[in-house]
Amino acid sequence: MKKFDIRRLKIKPVSIDQIDDRMLLINLYATQAITLVIGFIWLLFQHRNPFLLFVLPEGLKFLYFGAGLAAAVIALDFLSARFVPDEANDDGGVNDRIFKHRAIWHVVVLSLIVSICEETLFRGAIQHQFGPYWTSIIFATIHVRYLKHWIPTGLVFAISYALGWIYIQTDTLWAPILAHFLIDMIMGFVIRFRREE
Template sequence: MKQSELLKHITDDELRKSVVYSQFLFLIIGHVLSVFLLDGLLAWTSLIQLDVKEVVYYGVLPGIGIILIDLLLMYFLPMDYFDDGGINKRVFSNLSIPKIILLTMLIAIAEEVLFRGIIQTTFGFIFASLLFAVVHVRYLKKPVLLASIVLVSFLLGLLYEITENLLVTIVAHFTVDVLSGLLIRFKYRGD
């Protein structure tokens, strides 16, 4: 069954739950792999540094920049170029602001732990960035969305290469996702 057909048969709540489950699966995979590919679970302490200036400069500001570029592209390009099959709309449009924050925080932590913390640390920048893009399979048939996710993935990988700080990429990823989620919520909210 195609993804679009499957999505017609599940509720928005079930879709959100599947997003949450997939992110917990990423976290579990990341932590299991860290035992084998890193020097155990304590290796995480060397990947995360609380450097506020670095987190703002390399995390928050690039995240805001990505959203501004997306908004600019949406202004000049047809909206159907950005249609992911309505998944993001279904996930975010009826969520409260605290739930959007929690969901996007989970997504940012889970994906960055796995893709930057484990895969990039072990297998390198290019492999991790390409794999991150491929995992976002719903974008593969949409050239603008695919280009966007590939560029964002490489940017996140580059930020990790520059800073060697997983907190930077988590914050950048969170900034992009939370702002996107809020924009969707306020655009499509039915109240």
């Protein structure tokens, strides 16, 4: 029997253009499922009940914080798109591929899944252990497609920190989930309905 030699494994970089739409969606859903599972496991290691994070809070404070942050981020993104050259905001075409030809309901579903899964891991589990600053560094790092350009990397860090801040202010995960959902959904719709120049 041949021995397995890890040194013989070769990892080949793949560009977004080499992945078909079906595989892109499979990767997206798989990474979100993995993110949620890691978040739940991390919470269990912290001796916390993951389901308690999803108890709806009393009052509307979380709505104001979530919607307010989303409005600020979207305004900042529009300003950035207006004054910053396209090549400095380039994500390699990933967001265009994800949202451009997606049905409206699918944009909503994708945005909801991503916001719940990522906020469970980052705000619910990681921030509890490391605080909003280090959580935001990790969050910006996993959004690797932005790391080639400092402006989107800085924006992702700032948005993550703001998500962590509203989580602390409202004491509910629903505030950052709502903000993340609205940001992704509205920006997804912008990409979906944008006219080609």
